[in-house]
Amino acid sequence: MHHDAPQAIVDHRRGGVLEITWPDGRVQRLRHGLLRARCRCAACERQRRQGLGDAPADASVRLTHLAPVGAQGLNLQFSDGHDRGIYPWAYLRQLGGL
Ligand SMILES: [Zn+2]
Secondary structure (H helix, E strand, O other): OOOOOOOEEEEEOOOOEEEEEOOOOOEEEEEHHHHHHOOOOHHHHHHHHOOOOOOOOOOOOOEEEEEEEOOOEEEEEEOOOOOOEEEEHHHHHOOOOO
């Protein structure tokens, strides 16, 4: 396991919150809508390069699937069809949260 990898990841789907426990003990709670707004798929990155910024954080969007990407991070898939964003551990950590 990569040394930066979380100790635990719990998806509170009904409440729309992803909870990540890091090796240093920090517990980070991230709203699904925030994660979607920070999506790093090609379409979202193109939008940022065009100066349009992040997609709005939509409170109704839900994380539908999460999958490990090697030891580096997660692929997060959302109810609005964005399913290619890769979220490295360091990126997730700096997203803040609740
Ligand atoms: Zn996207």
